[in-house]
Amino acid sequence: MSTTLHDVARHAGVSIKTVSNVVNGLGRVSAATRERVLASIAQLDYRPNLSARSLRSGRTGVIGLAIPELSLAYFAQLADAVIEEAERRDLVVLIEQTRGGDRDRELELLRGPRRQLTDGLIFSPFGMTEADTGLLDIRSPLVLLGERLPEANVDRVTMRNVEAGAAATASLIRLGRERVAVIGAHLDARMGSAVLRYDGYVRALREHGLELRDELVVEVDLWHRSNGAKAMRELLARDEPFDALFAMNDELALGALRVLQEEGIDVPSDVALIGFDNVDEGGFSRPSLSTVDPGRPEIAAMAIDLLLERIGGASIDDIAPRELQSSFRIIDRESTRGA
Amino acid sequence: MSTTLHDVARHAGVSIKTVSNVVNGLGRVSAATRERVLASIAQLDYRPNLSARSLRSGRTGVIGLAIPELSLAYFAQLADAVIEEAERRDLVVLIEQTRGGDRDRELELLRGPRRQLTDGLIFSPFGMTEADTGLLDIRSPLVLLGERLPEANVDRVTMRNVEAGAAATASLIRLGRERVAVIGAHLDARMGSAVLRYDGYVRALREHGLELRDELVVEVDLWHRSNGAKAMRELLARDEPFDALFAMNDELALGALRVLQEEGIDVPSDVALIGFDNVDEGGFSRPSLSTVDPGRPEIAAMAIDLLLERIGGASIDDIAPRELQSSFRIIDRESTRGA
DNA sequence: AGCGATTGATACAACGTTGTATGCTGAGCC
DNA sequence: GGCTCAGCATACAACGTTGTATCAATCGCT
Known part of the structure; x- marks a missing residue:
């Protein structure tokens, strides 16, 4: 199918790991082999398999954004901002709609298997009630937007x-x-x-x-x-x-x-x-x-930064949940x- | 970390593959063991690792949508429709913005490594010129929206x-x-x-x-x-x-x-x-x-269906590119x- | 009763990547 | 001349899943 590290390695006459090191800029690789490997990569049009990478690393490089509805101008513009800020951090955004804030759908997104596709979720809750707050207690990184579900023990971005x-x-x-x-x-x-x-x-x-x-x-x-x-x-x-x-x-x-x-x-x-x-x-x-x-760009940036800290390993037990506030105008x- | 097939298998006292079969409804599994396995799955809160699954299967279950800008109402509503139609087919959508149709950005999205995150791309081109048409000749599944780049040898959805x-x-x-x-x-x-x-x-x-x-x-x-x-x-x-x-x-x-x-x-x-x-x-x-x-929902549905056929293996050489037209009102x- | 067919389950390999442990050079030092 | 040590590269295992091959046990048929 598509070229793998293996192909490149064979083509350049080096080991797989050396190619991997060149790609990731890790380890010590002599200038000569690096050149040779890079040439092979270019020639074979090698591109790393992101599924394999994320299986190995446990990271996907994707963050989720769950909003009520993209057709609402506010959320469309928010999503725009999140995508741009994510891009700046080499992340990509997967948007999920909760269909106008349907409670069951929200819970499904929080706990469903698709969470696995992302490293974390930025979530603008709407339909969930305070009784559901406990359901937010999930292992994977989560940041709430807005002041709904005030009791939740989660990072949060709000405005003043x-x-x-x-x-x-x-x-x-x-x-x-x-x-x-x-x-x-x-x-x-x-x-x-x-x-x-x-x-x-x-x-x-x-x-x-x-x-x-x-x-x-x-x-x-x-x-x-x-x-x-x-x-x-x-x-x-x-x-x-x-x-x-x-x-x-x-x-x-x-x-x-x-x-x-x-x-x-x-x-x-x-x-x-x-x-x-x-x-x-x-x-x-x-x-x-x-x-x-x-201040949507600021909101987006704050949410992503909070998320990245959790993704980086700071569990809720390590660092208490924080609330950041954007500035308005x-x-x-x-x-x-x-x- | 999180529970794997292995954990479930051990817990239920069966082999890994049997658990996999239960999860995917494949193979023959007796009612008794199925019950047991399902119980273990529920008890351990097992959720399949999608990275591993896609490494194995070559599919990610994600499709890309590249549009000029989400803040433009038309594209926001289009994205909404695409997400909903995708959902119906158990797919998830990764939205990329070409920043108002920047040519270089478009090319980057077409050829960059991030394409690997998705099984295929629905692309609304804007900045690319006819001279760039050849660059659309990529291996991976692609569907164009609109009538730009008319010479492209690619599936396409337009309207009348x-x-x-x-x-x-x-x-x-x-x-x-x-x-x-x-x-x-x-x-x-x-x-x-x-x-x-x-x-x-x-x-x-x-x-x-x-x-x-x-x-x-x-x-x-x-x-x-x-x-x-x-x-x-x-x-x-x-x-x-x-x-x-x-x-x-x-x-x-x-x-x-x-x-x-x-x-x-x-x-x-x-x-x-x-x-x-x-x-x-x-x-x-x-x-x-x-x-x-x-007819945005129709456009979205047509684009996804075309894409799915290519993802299913129908290469451009097998089936000539088609153009579908949505109906208007x-x-x-x-x-x-x-x- | 003896045989093949069917059912239910298993072991193993492989997807492509990266971390760890290890090996092989040759240079520098006493 | 033998020792260490850095520098560079490699082999191997593992991430969690699924397809293939295989096997044991049970069943149905003559």
């Missing part, structure tokens, strides 16, 4: 959701708006981005001496665009005036934006709007959408511009 | 671009529009989607007895949103009246839409608009975007609705 939520809200208040609505809250939840971003919202209101009005808070289960539209209709139906809106992600914001426009409400003059996530699309909506950039676009 | 372009154009004409502009043309090119969709446009005009006006044709190099905006400004500057627009993909359409709105031109009443690709986002723009659905949304 409270601070970012506060900064987003503050950016609206700084425009002179005093009735800032928010959509996407999960008031009953104890943890999660929704809770943290909402905390930030509340904090910013307080710091600027504004009143928190429950009538301006809309709960939204899934942060999809259609739900953003629904939430906005609900808010409008309450007949409670507002002049600014913090949407907990860009999808919600874009859904809300559409309804606002249908109702003839101008953004930003009537209602200033800021989203969250900095999805590409927000730069092209009309008006373009102000947002919070979560407010992006000012048309939806919060002008008076 | 001419028919689809004609159908899109016709859907505008059927609204009563008589001055249909088009953006995205590559007039100097001999091949590619741009040429084919343009052919469709021309054909539809002719079939409906409309005149082809060069002033209504705008060339656009890269089909990005910003270029859609640029093209629209160029078209408006020509001061040539038009009442409908066929954009060669949704990105162009959305870019153009934004400019039309900035200029106070109403869509669809002043200008009816249709795009191409059925990117999710088009369903949420305002007005929502009519488009051509290229016009999606009517607000941008072509009403009078």
Whole structure:
């Protein structure tokens, strides 16, 4: 079939191991034999068999990335960042979709045989509940993205959701708006981005001496665009005036934006709007959408670095699980511009 | 480390091969021993080592997907479809980005050692030129997406671009529009989607007895949103009246839409608009975007099936390369609705 | 009863690689 | 001149799996 070390060795008149050493730059090989071997390698177009290598070494050079759905812009862009950062470390990425965060599928990915294909997994959980937390206790390297499953004894990358939520809200208040609505809250939840971003919202209101009005808070289960539209209709139906809106992600914001426009409400003059996530699309909506950039490349880099340490042998017992936080940035676009 | 066949065999008091047979459902194994072995497998939490398996079998169960950029909605949704279809065939997908279609990167992916990680590659070429076509002549299974590199002696999945372009154009004409502009043309090119969709446009005009006006044709190099905006400004500057627009993909359409709105031109009443690709986002723009659905799941399924045949051993010499075409569908949304 | 056929299980080799142990030079030193 | 020691290269085993060949025991048939 394809050329092996054996073929090269025979062709160059040396032992298999010497060829292996040349390929990997190990051991002492005289310049003369090295030349000869390299020539043979080039001539025979030898390429190492990665299956054999990983059988021997126990490493595959592949990391897994499990996300709810690649069609969601946020995750597509995240995957993009992970692939690029992985590439930089000579790793390759295998993407698994949990089909919108299906719990059973998530568990299957965590424990299934396919885990063997990868050295470790970067996992953005969604459907698993806190009761499932124990199931995360797996031998192989794992890094969680986001703040779900807070009890899990695992490395984790998050962002400063409270601070970012506060900064987003503050950016609206700084425009002179005093009735800032928010959509996407999960008031009953104890943890999660929704809770943290909402905390930030509340904090910013307080710091600027504004009143928190429950009538301006809309709960939204899934942060999809259609739900953003629904939430906005609900808010409008309450007949409670507002002049600014913090949407907990860009999808919600874009859904809300559409309804606002249908109702003839101008953004930003009537209602200033800021989203969250900095999805590409927000730069092209009309008006373009102000947002919070979560620093995806940084998130990707942190996750991979954490993973690599575990892959390198640092077990959970050796080093306690850590949580790294990416830095965010407010992006000012048309939806919060002008008076 | 982790449990192997050996461990299970010892635990169940049988030979290694018997355990292997149970796992793979091969050979004859009595119900009694099968029970015993399965019990041991469950008890020891045995999972087959996929590296060893693929070393032995020569298959990895992984296919590669090389696309320009995951952040582009079209490719994200395509990747989604490929992953789902692969899953259905018990395959897993390794995504490689060619960084917006960088030629050197494309060649690297085609010939690099990482090809060994996968059983075959689904490749959406972009940067490679016709001069590079010969470099596609690789031993390992390969399927191209799209009509670039037309001379390549390789399996390929395309869509009926001419028919689809004609159908899109016709859907505008059927609204009563008589001055249909088009953006995205590559007039100097001999091949590619741009040429084919343009052919469709021309054909539809002719079939409906409309005149082809060069002033209504705008060339656009890269089909990005910003270029859609640029093209629209160029078209408006020509001061040539038009009442409908066929954009060669949704990105162009959305870019153009934004400019039309900035200029106070109403869509669809002043200008009816249709795009191409059925990117999710088009369903949420305002007005929502009519488009051509290229049938991504079908494309993914066809590509994987072609690949699997080659992986199964059908070499290019055995079976001549084939081209499969997906079926498309016009999606009517607000941008072509009403009078 | 004696024979071949069938069933159920086993031993062994091999996939291509790399780590370990070992061997063979010849140069340097007392 | 015999010793050590570095320098270079090799042989062998092992990673965990599966295909092939083989074998023992049981079965069915004349």
